[in-house]
Amino acid sequence: MSAAQWVMVVGLSVGLGVLWRRHRFPGGWAFAFSLRYESDRAALANARNRARAVSREAALAESAAQAELTSAEVAYERKMRQLEQQMARLRNPGSGERLGSLGELVLFQHVLVVTSAPATRSIDLAGLDARFDTGRTNHSIYLTDVTGRVHRAKYPHMIPASDDQHRFDEEAVRDFTVAIQNAVADENSFRARVPHQLTQAEQQLKRARADTSAQEAARKRLAGVRQRNRLDPHRKAADSDLEEALQRWKTLTGHLPPT
Template sequence: MNAAQLVVVVVVGLGLWVLWRRHRYPGGWAFAFSLKYESDRDALANARHKARVVSRRAAEAESAAQAELTSTQAAYERRLRQLEQQIARLRNPGTGERLDSLGELALFQHVLVVTSGPATRSIELAGLDARFDTGKTNHSIYLTDVTGRVHRAKYPHLLPAMDDHQRFDEEAVRDFTVAIQNAIADENSFRVRIPHQLSEAEDELEKARADTHAQEAARKELARVRQRNRQDPQRKVADSELEEALQNWKTLTGHLPPK
């Protein structure tokens, strides 16, 4: 910043300060700046400061009480939302985490997704039977669902000279079959536990909905703080002294200053 720019900044700053002072101490240049009225300005400034301090202290106490109420309400809603989501997952687990895939089959935590054919479809793992078999040209995984319907996933293992299609090692297909079987075992165990877990979660949700003690305590504290602020004798004195100072300035200058 060069000297000219510095001068401009100083002049603008000084101009703003003058306007602010004229606004805070209305009535004319003398009332705003003359030493003759310095004690009158000090009296008004002190009354403003005292009222501002008391008001800020009251606002901070109310703000803290309001924040505590907001926090307890948010915690209450968050707990209900967590339990509701848990219940929804138990009632409808969906596909779950992707565990593995091979060829046309993608293994998820709760389903097998078949990607061959015109459309993708899912087979629930609960009650599913999976077995490995091999033949002259294909390894196979046979999947029998709870209705008895069978799906055969084919994994070619011959490699004709001019064939660019993917070929599958027997050990890889066997390992994938074992992964499916283990996922089925986990899913069957999970399904057995669902009724008990669902009952527990529903009971917990009912209790959580009824447990509003923290909110009520925070709401009562907020009401107490507000009442205390309204009845605070220091605030009443500070407001009274400020009003008196404002009126004294108006009597002196003919202009009522802002608070």
């Protein structure tokens, strides 16, 4: 920054300071700057500072109490959402974690997805029967869902010395069948527990929804802080002293200064 620019910045700062002082101590240059009225200015400034300090302390106390209430309300809503989401997951767990795949079948925690033509579809694992079989040219996994419908997934035999990725070793197909059977067992166990878990979750949600004690306590504390602030004798005294200081300045100068 050049010297001229520094001079301009300093001049602007001084000018703003003068305007601010004239605004805070109205009535003319003498009242704002003369040593004759220094004690009058000090009395007004002290009254302002005391009133501002008491007001700030009251505002901080109310802000802290309001923050406590807001925190309690947010925690309550978060608890409601968590319990509602837990119930939603029990009612509709979705596909769940991906457990593996082989050929056209992709195994998830709760469903088995068939990706072959004409369209991809999902089969619920609950009540599913999976059976391995082998034939002259293909290994097969037969899947019978709860409606009795059967799907056959075919896996062409591995040919010795062949690296064809679309041909499958018998052991790999058997192992994947076992993985499906184990996932079905886990899903059947999960489904059997769902009614009891849903009942527990519903009861927990009902209790949590009725428990507003933390919010009520915070709301009561906020009301108490506000009442103390309204009745605070220190605040009333500081406001009264400031009003008297303002009126004294008006009597002295003919101008009522800002608070």
